[in-house]
Every structure is written in C-alpha cells, then in structure tokens.
Amino acid sequence: MKAVVLGLCSVLLLAGCEKQAAESDPIRPVLSVIVQPQAQASLGRFAGTIEARYESTLGFRVAGRIARRWVDVGSEVKPGDTLASLDPADQRNQLRAAEGDLAKVQAQWINAQADARRQQQLFDRGVGAQAQLDAAQTNLKTTGASLEQARAAVAQARDQLGYSELKTDHAAVVTNWQAEAGQTVSAGQPVVTLARPDIKEAVIDLPTYLAEQLSAGLKFEVASQLNPSINTTATLRELDPQADAATRTRRAHLTLTATPESFHLGTAISVTLTSTVSPRSELPASALLEGDGPPRVWVVDPQQNTVATREVKLLERTPGSVVLSSGVQAGERVVTAGVNSLKPGQKVIVNEEDPR
Template identity: 25%
Template sequence: MPRAYRSPTLVSLLLGLVLPLAGCSPDTSSTAEIPTVVDSHVIQAGNGADITRLSGRVQAAERATLSFEIAGKIERIAVDVGDRFEAGAPLATLDDERYRLVARQRQAEAREAEASLIEKRQDYRRQSSLAEKGYVSDTQLDTARAGLDTAESRHASAVAAQELAERDLAQTTLNAPFEGSVSARQAEPSERVAANQAILEIISDREGFEVATSVPETLVDALSTGTTHSIGFPALGGGTLPATLTQLGTQPRSSNDYPVILSLDEPPEGVRAGMTAEVELSLAGAAQDASLLPIPLTALVYDDEQHAHVLRIDEDGRLENVEVTVVDIGEERAKVRGELAPDERIVARGTEFVDPGQVVSLLDQGPERYN
C-alpha cells in the first residue's frame, strides 16, 4: 500500500499555527495581586505655630451661691431670676420666731449668770478680808475661790451662748454681698431648708466676664497664665476679641481635661453669662513644634492597646504601619508626631478595609490640606 505523501510546505504551515497558540495559553503558576483603591492624604510640613479651637462658656468673673447658715422655713424671697439688687440689700428671710425666743432665753441666762458672778465675787472678797484677820480658815477661803471660778466660767459660757443666739437671729436675713443680679433661684417661700442649702445664685458685672473651657493633658505644658488668646461669640456675630488666660488648673476633671479660665479684656456689648464661646488658644513651647504633622482624623488607626497608627503608602504602593503620638485632636484633623515626613502619603479614609503589607492604588483625588 503506498505511503501517504505530506507536503513539507503544509507541515511547516501547521507548525507555525500551533506554536503561537501554545504561547497564548494562560500561566496558572501565579496570580497577580489586585490593588485596592484608597483615598490618600499627602502629609504637609508643620509650620511651627499652632492654634487649638475649643468650645467654652461665658460666666461672670464675680459670682456666688447664697445660702442660710442656719435651718428654717423661708418666709420671703425678695428677688427673682434677672432682678438686680444693691450691695447689702436683703434678698431672702427665714421665719425668725424660734431664733428670737432662743436669743431672749440666752439673754436671761446671761443675766442670771452675771448676778451669780457678782454674788460669788462679793463672797470671795468678804472671805478674803476675814482670812486676813484670822477669822476664817484657809479651807473656807479656798471654797469661796472655787465658787468664784465656777461663777466666772458659767458667766463666760452664758455670754457666748447669748452671742451665738443673736448671731443666729441675724442669719435669718440673707443680704447681698455685692451689687449684681440673680442668675438662679433654687428655693421658694414656705419651703423648709437646711443649713448651707443653696437658695440663690447671683452674679456681678463689676469685675467683667470670663470664659471657662478645658484642655487635654497633652496641651497643658503649652499654656501659661498671662498669655493672650482669642474668643468669639456665635450669638453676637462674627469676629474675635482678645482674652487673657488667668487660671490654669492643676487637677484634671473627667477624661484628663484640665480647666482653663480666660478673662475678657473688653467684654462685647450684649454678652451674658451662659453664652457659648469659641476659644482659640495660641499654643507655645512643645506644641509649637515643626515635628507636629497635621493629618485627617479619619487616618488614625488604633490597636487593641489604644496605640495610634497610620498606614503609609510606600513607592511601590504597599502599606506600612507607622505608630504615631497624638498631640492634639480637632473636629476634622489631628496633630501627630512619629516616623513620618512631609510629602509622604498615607491612607486618609477607609483604614478599616485595608491592612499593612497590602498593595493599594490611589483614588483619583488631589491631596487634602489640613493647616
């Protein structure tokens, strides 16, 4: 049987078709990593100056909570919230009947003790005179001396009790310690109140107004008394006014915030106690540090031990975990210190969806600036 004849030209053509197809077959030996798209932020250099914005509240520089030093039933309250008064004016009174009776009783006891003292003093003088003449014994003289001593003690005690009773009677009237107005009223007539129970809260505008706020422990060393800062009042329109830091607390409140008091150099017209204030603190010292870098608040990542981190994007688009120290936190940004440098790029949002070591690509969006 004759052998089939294959043309060399046909064989070459078939081989030319097969070899390219073999080169196009997929390589399943490795899988390419698909980058995750992230929103990024380019770190800007610190400028060496820093202003922290906080909320505060206006309060009168001179204020007091008034109360009776004694217990009793309120007979009258002469003022209400918003009423003005002069220094020394009677603001409230207690029913004083019981205290008047006690004062009269103590007066009678003091007079009785005084009469007894006079009698014992005369007796002692008589006994002394007789003892000098030898008509009485030393024992009788000592008895007279002891009786006089007892009478003197009882008289002194009775006089002190009388003074206390008269003082309590005077305390049934609550007088204004200075000229001002009533900011709060916490009791009503016919109500029985205990000693030192708050009755009225009063304020004075003679010493001006001040603003109370608080700062985190990381900023305490950057503040000092006597420095000038700025305060704005949303209820009074735009603009800020100078204020002097007069008090810096040494004991923190809750959440390690330290109280701060700023005195308004020139209180604006219309300012009232209780108004909201926007405080701009100019920080100094450690806070005015070029190593502090502003970043978006959403870029911070916290581990199980509440240590702060950011995710830096290297030149190959791979994420690196960098620990930072948070020095200041605002509404939208934070000031941090760490192994970061200006112009480096970090993940700005969505840090919970990526991990260190992961490759990412950048969202088509310009870097945000946090000054």
C-alpha cells in the first residue's frame, strides 16, 4: 500500500513538473509573412523600344544627282509631301527631245492625211492609179502609228521628269536617310526610310534559350522605363528565325493590347515575361525548417498566437527564397526567423517581416 502511494505521488509530481516547464516557455517574438500563392512565374525582364510595325524604304525611280533633301530625320510627313529631289536637267532635256519628235511626226501625219485625200479624189475621178492610192493610205497608217509612239514617248518623258521628285503616298515619320544631297544615285537605290506611326509595337531581344521556350501561355508586361506607371500588356506577333551573330539573341515583335499616348516611336520600355504555372508560394529561405525527415515550416495559429510545424513540398530553391508547391494555404502566417528555437504550441508575438 505504501509503495502504491509513493508511485502515485511520483506520477503527480512528474506531471506537475512538465506543466510548470510548459508554462515557463517564454513568449517569443518572431518575424513572419502572409502566404500569397502565385499563379504567374516571372521569366525575366528585358529592355526594348517602341517601333513602328510597318516601315518602308523609298528610292528614286530614275537615276540622277540629289539636288536637295526637303525633310530631316524625325520629321512627320503627309501624303504627297516631297522628301527629296534630283537635278532635273537630264529629264527636262529628254522631255524637250520627245516633244520635238512629236511635233515632227505630227507634221508628217498632216501631210500624209492630205496626200491620202488627194489620191482618193483623183481615183474617184478616174485619173488616179490604184497603186498610188494604196501607197498614200499605207503611209497615213504608218504615220499615225508613229504619231501614237511619239505621244507615248512624251508622256513617258513627263513621267521621268516627275520621278525626279521623291514623294510619300502615306503619313509617316522619317527615321533614316541613306543618301545625302549632291550624291548620285541609281534607279531604285534606297534613299530614305519611313515609319508609319499609326500602328506601333514593342521590340525586344531575347536570349536564344528563352526564345525557343516561348509559348502561347506567355504574358508580356510592357512599361515605360521613365514612368513605370504607364504600362500595358502585349502578345507575341513575330520572332526572328535566326539569332544575331554578335549578340546571340533573337528579336521578338510584340503586339500591344493598348498603346498609351506617351508610347512614341523610340520610347525606351521594360518588358517582363510571365507564364501561367500551377499555384505555388514563395517564402524567404529562412522560413524552412530542415533536419531529419521532410522540410517543414512554422505556421502561426491566429486565434491562440501559437505555432505548429507543417510539412511542405519544396519545388524550387534560390539563395534567398524557397518555392513551395503544397503545405501552406493562402492567408496563413509563416514564421521566417528563429525557426530553430521554437517548440510546438509555443506562444509567439507576431511581427510582419519588412518587405524590403
């Protein structure tokens, strides 16, 4: 009986000691963050520019020496505006020569008409020969054909004179000159490049490895480098098939969902690539509790202000963070500092971690 009483006392004494030890655990202040699941994964940020989707390079349709450039790079032009002009001396001389040939053929045609009428009258009175009438009519037809040819030559010479002025047929912005005043150019040689400002796109250069992974699920966030609050989204329109030999990058052309007014041609932009992924949570690397068994984190009970460990599945690790695919839910608070000095059920004082 005495042994039973002593054993019971020992059990009560041990329980009291454990309770006292538990009650003596200090309330520990901890840093923590709120779990925010992510459905988008960032693939990187790249610098780019706003450019015109449509550009055209113009040249003179005739050869000659450039007499004047009428507009400079950056100038806005309207349909019909003159961009540059050649020295028109050669074209004017060709026009004068063609007009002289036309006058000559017109005189011959008038004589051929008169001769054909005269031979017809003589033949009708019976004093003219059939052979002379046929010859006169043949000469009239030949002269008429020469007259049409001379008129066409004059029209062509006038066109050649008009081609000595380089004009635009659409509204555009001058982006580049490939020839200077005084320079002799051949027909069709590139002289000036025009960009149409009504349809713009974003252009960036991507590393080859990333360009090969582009898919329909990618999302492009486009923002002005000077004012990131001015932004829009974009989709991939075209990817250059070959990489640049010097930079080993491939140029991507992006169609803008909306074009802010401040997105002028040449505006420097920052493009962020994101891709839709399965839900995941990113936490500071210091939140992970590792040792024997699977990795865990401390989750704070908001009602009791106590902590408990939770097993998590690690998806990705970087020097400063870890990405979890499961184990924590949106809105839960996870301890991020002092994880090795906590005990299950221990009370804590929660301080949010500085997001910086």
